[in-house]
Amino acid sequence: MLRRLYDWTLSLAARKSAEWWLAFIAFVESSVFLIPADVLFVPMALSRPERSYRYAVIATVASVLGGIAGWYIGYYAYETIAKPVLEFYGKFDEFEALRTSSGIGFILLMLVTSGAAHLPPIKVVTILAGVMHVNLGLFIVSAIVARGARFFLLAWLLRTYGEPIRGFIEERLGLIAGAGAGALIVLYLAVKYAL
Incomplete structure (x- = not known):
């Protein structure tokens, strides 16, 4: 099922309505x-590199708006919407562990790491931020920085290097971003417990 969902999402890049689909996804x-x-952004930017920054803006704005929706779901509809969604994706236990052990500073750090490397998945962090009542303005600024950095870095790489960089992005960018995210978490924990 997951592979069919992935393939369907990828097929949207070829449509005339691809920008709308990118915003929606x-x-x-x-x-x-x-x-x-x-999954949609990369083939779109490869097929029309002159529009890669436009696609980055669309993806960033839509992602931040989706993050705000996730924040509201966590804040106002945890039991009715958030919990069933998290259970469906098998992320409920991870979410509960994060909820009981995280402070606001760590949640904002996770927003940056999930925005850069999907660690943990962005939906988990946006819902968690709402549940933990993270200041919405601070959340929005952090989301713009985190998601914008990811999409604009991808846009720059794809526009500068084109198709040859695609394999690198698909195979190694997550690993590199994950290592960077891990370093940020270690740095945060070191500062938190050293002071």
């Missing part, structure tokens, strides 16, 4: 959807 990824917007 970026929006729902940040609150309830499993497949990242990159």
Whole structure:
């Protein structure tokens, strides 16, 4: 099922309505959807490199708006919407562990790491931020920085290097971003417990 969902998402890049689909996928990824917007963003930017920054803006704006929706779901509808969504994706236990052990600073750090490397998935962090009542303005600024950095880095790489960089992005960018995210978490924990 997951492979069919991935293939369907990828097929949207060839449609005339691809920009609308990119906005939709970026929006729902940040609150309830499993497949990242990159699956649509990368082929779109490769096929029309002159529009890669335009696609980055669309994906960033839609992703931040989806993150705000996730925040509201966590804040106002945890039991009725968030919990069933998290259970459906098998993320409820991870979410509960994060909820009981995380402070606001760590949640904002996770927003950056999930925005850069999908660690943990962005929908988990946006819902968690709402449940933990993270200041909405601070959440929005952090989401813009995190998601914008990811999409604009992808846009720059794809526009600069084109098709040859695609394999690198698909195979190694997540690993590199994950290592960077891990380093940020270690740095945060070191500062938190050293002071």
